[in-house]
Amino acid sequence: MCGSCGCSTELHQTNWQGKGRSISLEVDLLADNNERASANRDWFREHGVLALNFLSSPGSGKTTLLVQSLKALQSDYQFMVIEGDQQTDNDAERIRSTGVPALQINTGRGCHLDSVMVSRALEQLHPLDNSFLFIENVGNLVCPALFDLGEAFKIVILSVTEGEDKPLKYPDIFNAADLVLLTKIDLLPYLRFDIDRCREYLQRIKPGIAMIQLSAQEEMGMADWYRWLAAAFDERCQED
Ligand code: MG
Ligand code: ZN
Secondary structure (H helix, E strand, O other): OOOOOOOOHHHHHHHOOOHHHHHHHHHHHHHHHHHHHHHHHHHHHHOOOEEEEEEOOOOOOHHHHHHHHHHHHOOOOOEEEEEEEOOOOHHHHHHHOOOOOEEEEEOOOOOOOOHHHHHHHHHHHOOOOOOEEEEEOOOOOOHHHOOOOOOOEEEEEEEOOOOOOHHHHOHHHHHHOOEEEEEOHHHHHHOOOOHHHHHHHHHHHOOOOEEEEOEOOOOEOHHHHHHHHHHHHHOOOOOO
């Protein structure tokens, strides 16, 4: 998967002969990415834009969550959305149907968004001052963890149709997270998903992290999520 983007050290170590060289390539790639990410972050802070990077595996319900959140909150705040997928404009179309401007980035063979893609998208989207920017990353629990986009917070979405041991299997992304949203909880009666165990695994990887349980489809737990967004928005200019 990451062969096209060159972001996995382990993959290079197993596939390439020149081990040392591949590792320095990764370091350069991430250094370039971090530089642009910090320029993005400065720009967001100057303009009072709260940028959130949404990360998950494919099919966790990211777009549904964003659509429901936009419908509920767009009378109180201004929003812009960047959608990342390998192909299609489908998710951006779903966002636009709410009336919120959305820009689709197709990464082709690439499996994550990077900070240059986001800064180019900003030139087209022109987010308003004092607004939210939602960035829906490519569905992938591996390399998006490595690529800072300049966001204020990384929000990892885990649905109850996945295993409760995802935090143990993909520790990097859960360790990078600022908040975890456990989605599709309306399906719990039909599944053997153990929430307590999931929470325990998550705390093992990232002690103290908050997890909000919700169902966007059935509008369960959404008030907690909206409270989190409102508090983060109010504090957006004070954070480090
Ligand atoms: Mg999506
Ligand atoms: Zn990647």
